[in-house]
Amino acid sequence: xxxxxxxxxxxxxxxxxxxxxxxxxxxxxxxxxxxxxxxxxxxxxxxxxxxxxxxxxxxxxxxxxxxxxxxxxxxxxxxxxxxxxxxxxxxxxxxxxxxxxxxxxxxxxxxxxxxxxxxxxxxxxxxxxxxxxxxxxxxxxxxxxxxxxxxxxxxxxxxxxxxxxxxxxxxxxxxxxxxxxxxxxxxxxxxxxxxxxxxxxxxxxxxxxxxxxxxxxxxxxxxxxxxxxxxxxxxxxxxxxxxxxxxxxxxxxxxxxxxxxxxxxxxxxxxxxxxxxxxxxxxxxxxxxxxxxxxxxxxxxxxxxxxxxxxxxxxxxxxxxxxxxxxxxxxxxxxxxxxxxxxxxxxxxxxxxxxxxxxxxxxxxxxxxxxxxxxxxxxxxxxxxxxxxxxxxxxxxxxxxxxxxxxxxxxxxxxxxxxxxxxxxxxxxxxxxxxxxxxxxxxxxxxxxxxxxxxxxxxxxxxxxxxxxxxxxxxxxxxxxxxxxxxxxxxxxxxxxxxxxxxxxxxxxxxxxxxxxxxxxxxxxxxxxxxxxxxxxxxxxxxxxxxxxxxxxxxxxxxxxxxxxxxxxxxxxxxxxxxx
Numbered sequence: 001x002x003x004x005x006x007x008x009x010x011x012x013x014x015x016x017x018x019x020x021x022x023x024x025x026x027x028x029x030x031x032x033x034x035x036x037x038x039x040x041x042x043x044x045x046x047x048x049x050x051x052x053x054x055x056x057x058x059x060x061x062x063x064x065x066x067x068x069x070x071x072x073x074x075x076x077x078x079x080x081x082x083x084x085x086x087x088x089x090x091x092x093x094x095x096x097x098x099x100x101x102x103x104x105x106x107x108x109x110x111x112x113x114x115x116x117x118x119x120x121x122x123x124x125x126x127x128x129x130x131x132x133x134x135x136x137x138x139x140x141x142x143x144x145x146x147x148x149x150x151x152x153x154x155x156x157x158x159x160x161x162x163x164x165x166x167x168x169x170x171x172x173x174x175x176x177x178x179x180x181x182x183x184x185x186x187x188x189x190x191x192x193x194x195x196x197x198x199x200x201x202x203x204x205x206x207x208x209x210x211x212x213x214x215x216x217x218x219x220x221x222x223x224x225x226x227x228x229x230x231x232x233x234x235x236x237x238x239x240x241x242x243x244x245x246x247x248x249x250x251x252x253x254x255x256x257x258x259x260x261x262x263x264x265x266x267x268x269x270x271x272x273x274x275x276x277x278x279x280x281x282x283x284x285x286x287x288x289x290x291x292x293x294x295x296x297x298x299x300x301x302x303x304x305x306x307x308x309x310x311x312x313x314x315x316x317x318x319x320x321x322x323x324x325x326x327x328x329x330x331x332x333x334x335x336x337x338x339x340x341x342x343x344x345x346x347x348x349x350x351x352x353x354x355x356x357x358x359x360x361x362x363x364x365x366x367x368x369x370x371x372x373x374x375x376x377x378x379x380x381x382x383x384x385x386x387x388x389x390x391x392x393x394x395x396x397x398x399x400x401x402x403x404x405x406x407x408x409x410x411x412x413x414x415x416x417x418x419x420x421x422x423x424x425x426x427x428x429x430x431x432x433x434x435x436x437x438x439x440x441x442x443x444x445x446x447x448x449x450x451x452x453x454x455x456x457x458x459x460x461x462x463x464x465x466x467x468x469x470x471x472x473x474x475x476x477x478x479x480x481x482x483x484x485x486x487x488x489x490x491x492x493x494x495x496x497x498x499x500x501x502x503x504x505x506x507x508x509x510x511x512x513x514x515x516x517x518x519x520x521x522x523x524x525x526x527x528x529x530x531x532x533x534x535x536x537x538x539x540x541x542x543x544x545x546x547x548x549x550x551x552x553x554x555x556x557x558x559x560x561x562x563x564x565x566x567x568x569x570x571x572x573x574x575x576x577x578x579x580x
Contacts, residue, residue, distance in 0.1 A: 038111075039119040040121075042121060046130075051108050052105060052108040052112060052133075052134060055105040055108065056264045056265070056446075057264075058101040062444060063274065064275065065264075065446070066280070066513040067279075068518040069518065071518045072530065073298065073521075073529065073535060075295060075296060076294055076296045076536075076538065078291065078537055078545075080537065080546045084531065084548050086548075089563070090562060091563040095561075095562045098144075098148065105141040106138055106141045107159070109135070110157055113138065116134070117131065128190035128191065129190045129191055131188070132190070135182075136185045136213070139182045139213060142174055142181075143178050143216070145174075146174040146175060147220070147519050148558070149559055150557075151168045153569075153572070165571055168572060168573060179214055182210045182214040182217070183214070186211060191210070193207045193208050194206045194238045203263070203265040206261075208234050208261055209447060211233040211234045212234045212261050212262070215456075219459065224460075227455065228456060234452050240449055241453070241476070245375070245481075246372050246375050246480055247375040247424075250425055250426060250442060256443075258449070261446075261447040263444060263446055266440065266443050267441055268435060273440050274439070275438055275440070276427060277435050278437045280425075280427050281437070282386070284395045286387040289437060290414045291414050291415075292414075293423070294422060295420075296421075297421060298538075300421055302509075303370045304369070304490075306368050306482055307483045307488060311369060316365045323349065325541055325542035326347065326541070328543075329419075329543070330353050331362050332380055332399050332541055334358065334399060334400070335359050341400055359380075359398075363382075366379040371480055371482065375424065376512055376513070378411070380397055381396060381397060384396075384411055385429040386429070388404055388405070391431075392431055394409065395412070396410060396411060397410075397411045399540075400419075401416075418539055420540060423513065425513050428440055445514050450476050451510075451511060451516060453473075453476055454510065457470075458500070460472065461500060466493065466495070466499050469499055469503070470486060476510060525557060528556070531550055531552070532550065533547055535548040553577060555578065558575040559575070
């Protein structure tokens with residue numbers, strides 16, 4: 001049973017309001033009674049803390065965090081993204097929504113941290129646990145705010161909207177505050193290391209999660225030894241890699257495995273599940289999705305071969321790399337095209353089309369690759385177990401599309417006439433997974449042990465402990481079924497710099513759709529690589545559908561303080577480079 005999932009239903013119906021007052025959401029989320037009454041018995045205290053967890057239902061905190069990968073050039077937003085296209089202003093919802101949702105979480109946590117000790121009739125053991133949970137969640141919200149805004153106001157007590165007048169603390173001061181809260185959690189004897197599958201409290205914050213988040217904060221501060229020590233503590237708390245396949249890790253049956261440290265607790269009930277089926281799924285998916293977010297072809301090309309050697313299109317089709325992107329469409333066309341279909345293809349390379357064998361030729365590009373590629377992404381001419389008119393329908397990703405009915409059974413995209421890579425990860429298949437387009441039951445990972453292992457490897461490598469870093473990465477690679485580092489000529493690590501890039505790529509391949517890669521790119525200060533006119537939304541062969549803006553300068557590494565918040569609180573000073 002998923003306690004948090006079920007409690008959320010009650011909290012949402014009886015106690016939570018999403019009303020806002022111009023900027024920050026209402027600091028009093030309890031419509032049925034005043035905040036002071038909220039903590040006067042054990043049941044209400046439980047609901048008050050569960051109200052903090054309820055913020056994970058918000059899009060930018062937990063429910064739709066996969067969308068951040070579209071800013072990291074790993075995924076792409078088929079509808080475009082204002083920030084990448086260079087049109088985002090300080091009033092953009094990306095910034096204001098992120099600020100508003102995370103500060104509502106802060107507000108609810110402050111309410112609990114202040115009122116639980118003063119008013120709640122709880123045992124010492126439960127009091128210690130609930131306060132620790134609340135401090136962990138407050139630290140999490142401030143962590144996420146500090147990642148992008150680089151210094152924010154720190155509120156520690158229940159505060160009305162009219163009293164939100166503090167100026168910004170420095171980025172360093174906010175990291176110090178986050179670490180202090182997490183240290184309190186870690187030092188609380190009644191805060192458990194972790195919960196095992198089936199425990200009625202599974203889904204709540206744990207000491208292992210606190211170590212993981214504190215280690216992440218130390219990574220931003222480049223305090224590598226402290227980060228290393230915290231990440232080791234996560235393993236000692238009982239977290240470890242899931243022993244099955246990478247694809248099985250993201251199935252409902254395994255969502256409470258030892259690898260999951262912090263997750264959004266989803267359930268197949270309206271407003272209490274994920275919406276990946278709609279955003280990542282296709283028209284052939286159960287419920288008819290929109291494939292709004294698709295894998296970026298540049299990211300797909302980055303997946304190495306299974307032996308660790310780099311993938312090169314010229315090894316499959318000589319001369320491919322020198323061709324103009326849109327001319328490459330010829331290699332992705334289906335066998336036995338009609339004359340009418342051929343007439344719609346605008347490529348001077350049609351002489352290279354094979355009426356028989358065109359599909360087989362392109363499929364070779366995806367053979368013998370890192371197995372996570374096909375477990376994450378639906379590649380050309382691979383199959384997908386969809387649903388059509390209430391019945392299972394195995395379809396194939398072909399181009400050009402004809403019909404998803406018999407005899408063709410083509411996979412249907414939401415964009416007519418276009419040809420994108422599509423996600424398989426977090427997209428339900430067949431009738432047996434029984435989702436709906438709007439509320440899938442699979443939990444959304446926020447922190448999992450593979451993430452921690454790769455961060456531990458980074459912390460070790462930055463201290464010059466490259467051999468130990470290799471051991472951490474190889475644990476992840478072994479589960480993936482790809483050649484281990486230092487096992488052959490292609491995987492031989494050539495020093496600290498080479499290892500640094502290998503770790504970064506490993507994170508890009510391992511953590512796609514999990515909402516962490518944008519923040520990696522910002523922390524590494526490599527995000528500018530996304531902002532190139534040659535990037536943007538692309539079809540499989542690299543042809544640009546929506547172009548990207550050029551990088552405007554290092555000021556982009558700090559998001560603007562939302563315009564509305566600056567107007568409400570004149571003590572907020574805007575980040576350099578942004579104009580209100």
